Structure formats: C-alpha cells, structure tokens
Amino acid sequence: MEILTALHNRVSKPRLVEPGPSEEQLAAIFQAALRAPDHAMLKPWRFLTIVGVGLERLGQLFADAAKQDQPDLSEEALNKYLGMPLRAPMIIVVICSPKSHPKVPEVEQVLSTGAATQNMLLACHGMKLGAMWRTGAMAYHAHVKAGLGIGTDELLAGFLYVGTPQGSIKRVPELNLTDFVQNWPLNKK
C-alpha cells in the first residue's frame, strides 16, 4: 500500500474477529514499532501479546480491579469488564519504560511510545488487519498493571486490539487544514 494512502485512510476498527495476525504479520507489526523516532535510541518501549485464555485472564484482572474500586458492582457490570478483552483475537499491550537520560525527558519517551503505537496501527492497516488503540480506566489501574507485570515506573500506554475487521468501515472525517495550521509569524504568507 502506498504510504500516503495508508496515512490518509487509516481508521480504527472497533469490531474485530478471528483470525488475528499471523506470526509473519506480527513480526512486521513489531518491526514497524521499533522504527519509531527515538531520541538517543533509548528504546523506551516494550510490548506484551495476549491471545486466547490470556484474554480471559485479562478480563478477570479488569473485573477484580473494578471490584476493588466498587465492591458492590453489579453482575452485569462485572460481566462487561470480563468481556472487554474479548473484543479482538489479540491484544498488544504497549508499555512505556522510561530510561533515565540527561537529555531525554520522560515526555519524549512517552511521545516515542505513541509513535511506535501509531506505526503498529499503520502496519496493521497496510496488511488489511483491523486495529484499535484503547486505554480507559483499566490502563491506569494499579491492580491491572501489577497483574500484567508492569512496574510502577512504567506507563501502560495502550491496549492495541488487533484482528480481522468486521462490518462496515467508517468514513474518514473531512477536516479543514486551516483549522489546525497557521503560518508564523501570524498574518504573513
């Protein structure tokens, strides 16, 4: 796929079914992640892949975390948490592991992790896989992070849901560049 076509047309695919990415596709996704811009080559990211029973265990982690916050949570709400990770055949957990560096503040490492995530979304798109970047309260919950082996000094940057897209694909919104781009100094061409 031509790169600008991919950049201009990628959309998130919330409805994802089997099959998930093949081994070759997964390797291509991670190769793309590892090409993210990365100040001082700190490689401030790491990834977990979760499939099958792992997705059920992640749902259990979500439900336990939610119950910790709200012990009287209804069964319906608990079932919702249990089912969340089952919305795709695979979840890639994106983790930012900031390194201490005199010239590279943490924010740059978080940005690099975001770029790695976008590279993965685009790699999926280029291979006609569907993907969606999700976080929500569970991404920041200490119980979930601990259960996934994510350190307190690390950031769970996202759950990347990946699979085969199902249903209609949403249209790319039309936005005006002039709403976002200005010449500087202002009023000068």
Ligand SMILES: Cc1cc2nc3c(=O)[nH]c(=O)nc-3n(C[C@H](O)[C@H](O)[C@H](O)COP(=O)(O)O)c2cc1C
């Ligand atoms: C860091 C981050 C976290 C996000 N978390 C969620 C989320 O938890 N739930 C959700 O519906 N969308 C979430 N989104 C937005 C979607 O991934 C997606 O970008 C949005 O629905 C717009 O769709 P598009 O990617 O097709 O433009 C998140 C986006 C980012 C960058």
